[in-house]
Amino acid sequence: MAEGKRDIVEVLKAIDRRIIFLLIALAVILPLAFHLVFSVHSSPIVEAIFDKVESLPPGSKVLISFDYGPSTVPENQPMAEAVARHVLHKDLKLYMMAVWATGPPQTEVLIRNVIQTDFQDKVYGVDWINLGYKAGNQGLINAILLDLKGMYTTDINGTGIGEFEMMRDVDNLTDMSLIICIGSGFPGVREWVQFAGDPGDIPVAGGVTAVEAPLLYPYYPRQLLGLMGGLQGAAEYEAALVSKYPQFEASSEQAIQLMGPQTVAHLVIIAFVVVGNIAFFAERRRERRRKA
Amino acid sequence: MAQTLELWIAALLTFMIFSFLYKDNPFYKFAEHLFVGVSAAYWMVIGIWSTLMPNLVARLWPSSVSGFINMPEDAQPEYHFIIPAIFGILMLTRLVERISWLSRWAMAFVIGFAAGTNFTRYLQSDFVGQIYNSMYPIIVKADGGFALGATISSIVLIVGVICALIYFFFSKEHTGAFGAASRLGIWFLMVTFGAAFGYTVMARISLLTGRIQFLGSWLASIF
Numbered sequence: 001m002a003e004g005k006r007d008i009v010e011v012l013k014a015i016d017r018r019i020i021f022l023l024i025a026l027a028v029i030l031p032l033a034f035h036l037v038f039s040v041h042s043s044p045i046v047e048a049i050f051d052k053v054e055s056l057p058p059g060s061k062v063l064i065s066f067d068y069g070p071s072t073v074p075e076n077q078p079m080a081e082a083v084a085r086h087v088l089h090k091d092l093k094l095y096m097m098a099v100w101a102t103g104p105p106q107t108e109v110l111i112r113n114v115i116q117t118d119f120q121d122k123v124y125g126v127d128w129i130n131l132g133y134k135a136g137n138q139g140l141i142n143a144i145l146l147d148l149k150g151m152y153t154t155d156i157n158g159t160g161i162g163e164f165e166m167m168r169d170v171d172n173l174t175d176m177s178l179i180i181c182i183g184s185g186f187p188g189v190r191e192w193v194q195f196a197g198d199p200g201d202i203p204v205a206g207g208v209t210a211v212e213a214p215l216l217y218p219y220y221p222r223q224l225l226g227l228m229g230g231l232q233g234a235a236e237y238e239a240a241l242v243s244k245y246p247q248f249e250a251s252s253e254q255a256i257q258l259m260g261p262q263t264v265a266h267l268v269i270i271a272f273v274v275v276g277n278i279a280f281f282a283e284r285r286r287e288r289r290r291k292a
Numbered sequence: 293m294a295q296t297l298e299l300w301i302a303a304l305l306t307f308m309i310f311s312f313l314y315k316d317n318p319f320y321k322f323a324e325h326l327f328v329g330v331s332a333a334y335w336m337v338i339g340i341w342s343t344l345m346p347n348l349v350a351r352l353w354p355s356s357v358s359g360f361i362n363m364p365e366d367a368q369p370e371y372h373f374i375i376p377a378i379f380g381i382l383m384l385t386r387l388v389e390r391i392s393w394l395s396r397w398a399m400a401f402v403i404g405f406a407a408g409t410n411f412t413r414y415l416q417s418d419f420v421g422q423i424y425n426s427m428y429p430i431i432v433k434a435d436g437g438f439a440l441g442a443t444i445s446s447i448v449l450i451v452g453v454i455c456a457l458i459y460f461f462f463s464k465e466h467t468g469a470f471g472a473a474s475r476l477g478i479w480f481l482m483v484t485f486g487a488a489f490g491y492t493v494m495a496r497i498s499l500l501t502g503r504i505q506f507l508g509s510w511l512a513s514i515f
Contacts, residue, residue, distance in 0.1 A: 021313045028501050032508065074502025075495065101338045132362075135343040142409060158362035194417040210495035214488040222425050223417060230491060231498040258501050265497045 009286065012279035020272060027268040028261040036260035042236040048226030049205040050086070050240040052178060058091035060177040061170065065192065066110075067183035069102030072209050077106060078255035079207035079234035080182040081114050085252055086241050088119045093166050094128040095176070097152075099140055099187050104133050104156060118251060125155075125164035132156030137187040141195040145173045174200045178225075182207040189216055193223050207233060235259045296513065303510040306503055348377055426453045452480040 030036075042050065053062070064084060068076040087094050096107050107130055115122060122128055131152050134140050144151050148170060152161055161167050169175065173196050181192040181204065189206030197204035203225045206216060210230025220227055228237055234255035242249050242256075308323035341361065350357050352374065354367040379401055385394040428449060432442035458470065459477030466474040 018314060024497075024500070025504075028497065028504050032501070032504060072499070074505075075498045101335075101342055133342060135347065138413075139409065142413075153364050153367075154362045156362070160364055194413040198417045198421060199413065210491040210498065213491050214484070218422060218425060219417075223421050230494050231501075232494065258498065258505075261501045261504075262494065262497050265500075266493070269493060 009279055009282045012275060013283065023268055024265055027265040031260040031264045035257070036264065037257055038259055038263055040232075040235045040239040040256050040259060042240040045220055045227050045229075046233055046236040047240060048221065049083070049180070049228065050226075050237060050244075052203060052205065052225055053083070053086050053090060053092070054244070056090065056092055056177050059093060061093045061095060061166075061175060062087045063095040063097065063173070063176045063179045065179070065181045065183070066096065066098040066103035066106050067100045067181055067185075067188045068106065068209075069100060069184070070105070072184040073106065073109075074258065075209045075231050075234065076182050076184055076207065077109065078231070078258075079228045079237055080106070081110055081254070082234065082237045082241050082252050083180055083182070083207065084110055084114050085118060085248060086237075086245075088115065088122055088128065089245060089248075091127075092177075095131065095166075095170075096129065097131040098133040099137060099191075100183075101133050101135070104130075107132075107156075113251075118248075126166055129164055129166055130156045138191040138195050141173075141187070141191055145196050145200050148172045148175075172200075173202055176202055178202075179204045180207065181205075184209045184212065188212065189224070189227075190219070193219055198223060207237075231255050231258055231262055299510050299513055303507060306507060348373060348380070352377065426450070451476070456480050 056062070064080065064087075066080065084094060084096075096110075098104050098107065111130070115128060119127075124130075132155065134151055136143065136151075140151065149161055149167070154161055155164065173179065179192055179196055179202055181189045183189050183192075183206065189204070189208055189212075192204050192206070196202055204223075205225040205227070207228035208216060208230070210232070213227065213229030213233070216224060216227055216229075228234055235258070238252050238254070238256050241252055305323050305326070308319040311317055312320040345357050345361050346363065350361060350363050350367065351370045354363060354369060357363070358365070358367070379398040382394045382398040385391045426449065428446040430443070430446055430450065432439040432446055434442065455473045455477035457477070458473045459466075459481065461474075464470055
């Protein structure tokens with residue numbers, strides 16, 4: 001019996017890491033292949049953003065900053081698209097910009113997936129505008145807090161900024177009713193809080209990768225209106241949106257669908273943590289017995 | 293055709309990177325080096341066309357770049373931009389050892405500007421703001437009654453902040469009540485690290501899911 005136990009401990013200790021990789025891969029592939037979807041409910045920290053967008057009167061100005069790149073698209077793009085969809089549906093004015101050079105291509109994806117698909121009636125320059133990327137990191141945020149048109153003399157296509165109806169009554173960031181930074185690092189949500197939200201007393205909300213989310217919780221709720229943390233945050237926003245506006249069920253459930261593989265993979269990891277701990281304690285017990 | 297080729301290259305590069313999970317191999321090395329090279333070139337081009345051209349060349353000599361970058365048609369030369377141009381050139385003197393000391397002027401300007409700009413913002417948001425964020429009523433009342441959940445949350449927050457700060461206070465020996473608070477601070481820190489690790493796992497699985505979804509669309513394009 002003791003020999004048998006020892007064998008199991010030895011086997012557990014010597015599990016090849018490639019077996020773990022394979023199981024994690026299967027935990028992701030199988031739920032994707034079989035469209036395994038779990039129900040998602042929004043938490044207060046995500047609901048705060050949804051409720052803020054919901055409460056803004058039509059015509060209010062909402063700025064979304066695309067501060068991420070292709071490497072974090074699976075986490076950031078669903079949240080950007082869900083928020084943009086909500087903003088346009090509420091007839092708010094959508095201003096898009098990027099503090100990251102890799103942001104504009106993601107903006108293009110959003111325009112294709114959201115505006116050109118669900119909001120073809122929305123007019124460029126009247127309902128939404130793409131200001132593009134400017135270099136300067138937090139210096140740029142600092143500058144546009146005081147003078148937005150001084151930095152953005154044209155939109156992303158090179159058209160003079162004064163030619164757009166929705167830019168006529170915008171001088172600086174304080175004209176925005178809400179700033180939402182979708183980010184994945186520096187500069188990102190923290191810089192928007194530091195250089196726009198706090199000094200300008202402008203509501204700032206964020207959507208970030210899961211890695212960054214714990215670093216931003218200390219700013220909530222007094223400095224940061226709300227936070228979407230990783231794929232879960234995106235799924236929660238989608239759940240709130242679909243719950244209120246079921247017409248977006250087909251188009252706005254990207255993150256919710258990806259939460260299936262996420263949940264199964266987490267279960268596999270938890271199982272490995274438990275197995276690893278069992279092996280550790282069994283090994284320690286065996287060592288003690290041997291010494292005794 | 294171009295899109296199909298793009299899809300195939302991306303899929304093959306994904307497999308090359310994933311092959312490292314089995315063991316290190318030449319395909320992985322090739323994909324890794326390709327990524328580093330392409331990234332370096334990408335950021336150099338971005339630096340030239342999004343910083344140097346619009347922020348310097350277009351300001352000093354607008355007509356020279358009017359066809360290449362987005363700028364107002366009636367832009368006039370702004371000659372005071374010669375000052376940052378000189379500072380930029382001074383930065384390059386690091387390449388010549390005899391006059392490399394000149395680059396310190398430009399560095400001093402950059403550091404001085406960054407420190408001055410960031411100092412007040414960090415002080416306001418990360419120092420004063422965070423102290424303010426830690427000040428919550430211990431007994432929370434809502435709708436005229438006692439809010440148990442919010443009260444517990446407040447107590448956990450206040451105790452957590454104080455105990456974690458005590459753990460990092462090294463001017464007094466961590467013994468007695470002070471030591472107990474310090475040990476409790478470690479527990480709070482461990483829970484924080486655990487939460488951060490959990491979030492990191494979620495992030496990595498999300499990225500893996502995204503890649504596998506991409507490979508799925510690649511397979512769908514074949515069959």
